[in-house]
Amino acid sequence: MGRASEHRLACLLVVAAVGCVQSPAGPQNPAAVTTRSPPAAAAAPSPSVFERPWIWSDEGGTPVALSRWRGNLLVVTLFFTSCTTTCPVTVDKLLRLGDTFRREGRAATFVLVTLDPSNDKPAELRRFKTARGLPPDWHLLRGNDQETRELADFLGIRIMNEDSHIVHDGRIVFLDPQGRLLGQYRG
Numbered sequence: 001m002g003r004a005s006e007h008r009l010a011c012l013l014v015v016a017a018v019g020c021v022q023s024p025a026g027p028q029n030p031a032a033v034t035t036r037s038p039p040a041a042a043a044a045p046s047p048s049v050f051e052r053p054w055i056w057s058d059e060g061g062t063p064v065a066l067s068r069w070r071g072n073l074l075v076v077t078l079f080f081t082s083c084t085t086t087c088p089v090t091v092d093k094l095l096r097l098g099d100t101f102r103r104e105g106r107a108a109t110f111v112l113v114t115l116d117p118s119n120d121k122p123a124e125l126r127r128f129k130t131a132r133g134l135p136p137d138w139h140l141l142r143g144n145d146q147e148t149r150e151l152a153d154f155l156g157i158r159i160m161n162e163d164s165h166i167v168h169d170g171r172i173v174f175l176d177p178q179g180r181l182l183g184q185y186r187g
Helices: 002-015 085-104 120-131 147-154
Strands: 033-035 056-058 074-079 109-114 139-143 159-162 165-169 171-175 181-186
Touching: 002 109, 074 085, 074 147, 085 109, 085 171, 109 147, 120 139
Parallel strands: 074 109, 109 139
Antiparallel strands: 033 181, 056 139, 074 171, 159 165, 171 181
16 A cells, blocks of 8 residues: 555545545555445444453453443454464554554554464563564454454454464454444455
């Protein structure tokens, strides 16, 4: 994703987060960005991730619910620290997107949830955060296998466990301040 695309995506998502959903304005790869249209007046509101009972542990080992960030635009992805293919590319995109948000003075909460909770203990998440130079205000979470699968399903991220490697979509998902799916970037 180039700087112009990142800028347009950041603007799109911030505008959408306050209730006015626009379609992308010609990013370099228009198929890569999708947004959810506002629900019709008679339609039921889309589900919120905040309604889920999941309790995660952060990189410090502290229990946390996603509802902690209610009222914030959330940028969420799934990853695992030993991934050598999809995750490094996704994390690089997240870092560029975070830079774009900061440069433009736009607020967002970045949440990365491990797909490998049995190996990605808090100490490993802290090591990864430091090694990758992730901002201190980003949150790396781990849950149990069931919570992780349920979150992946909620976000529309496909996962396959193949022997010693986890194959998954490199998708960045945006949730509005009410925890509803807002859009996604498929890289």
